[in-house]
Amino acid sequence: MNQAKPRVYVINGPNLNMLGKREPAVYGFLGLEEINRQLALAAKGLGLEIFFSQSNHEGVILDRIHEIFEENPAGIIINPGALTHTSVALRDALLLLSCPIVEVHLSNIYKREPFRHNSMLADIATGQLTGFGHYGYHMALNAIHQLLQIPV
Ligand code: DQA
Numbered sequence: 001m002n003q004a005k006p007r008v009y010v011i012n013g014p015n016l017n018m019l020g021k022r023e024p025a026v027y028g029f030l031g032l033e034e035i036n037r038q039l040a041l042a043a044k045g046l047g048l049e050i051f052f053s054q055s056n057h058e059g060v061i062l063d064r065i066h067e068i069f070e071e072n073p074a075g076i077i078i079n080p081g082a083l084t085h086t087s088v089a090l091r092d093a094l095l096l097l098s099c100p101i102v103e104v105h106l107s108n109i110y111k112r113e114p115f116r117h118n119s120m121l122a123d124i125a126t127g128q129l130t131g132f133g134h135y136g137y138h139m140a141l142n143a144i145h146q147l148l149q150i151p152v
Contacts, residue, residue, distance in 0.1 A: 069097060
């Protein structure tokens with residue numbers, strides 16, 4: 001029998017399409033496409049189905065979360081970019097979901113300007129990974145895999 005794989009969704013917010021070009025000293029030299037390519041390989045190895053989205057528009061991200069709500073998600077990995085610090089609407093949308101939610105930041109937001117120290121998601125996310133560069137997405141994927149207790 002062909003059993004459906006658990007579905008993990010990776011959501012990236014504003015300006016993250018510019019990774020690789022954008023402040024590389026802060027965010028690293030890898031582009032989002034390459035990060036996602038590596039994540040897709042890792043997900044395959046873990047037996048997870050993975051879906052990627054990125055938008056520079058808050059409403060588009062909210063609409064995507066509403067769609068994901070209908071798709072039986074097993075886990076969410078989200079780097080909301082600057083929306084982390086401002087968006088009550090994003091927080092409210094994520095509250096729809098009952099699966100693990102991992103908040104990822106490439107940079108360590110707590111080492112940066114004070115306005116980045118506050119995350120609207122920190123207390124509703126399952127956990128937060130901040131400061132590990134693109135490896136944070138892999139840590140998040142592994143964390144979700146562990147939480148799902150899939151035998152390897
Ligand atoms: C970020 C940190 C945010 O403060 C910033 O606005 C971003 C990227 C990170 O990945 O380190 O766009 O989420």
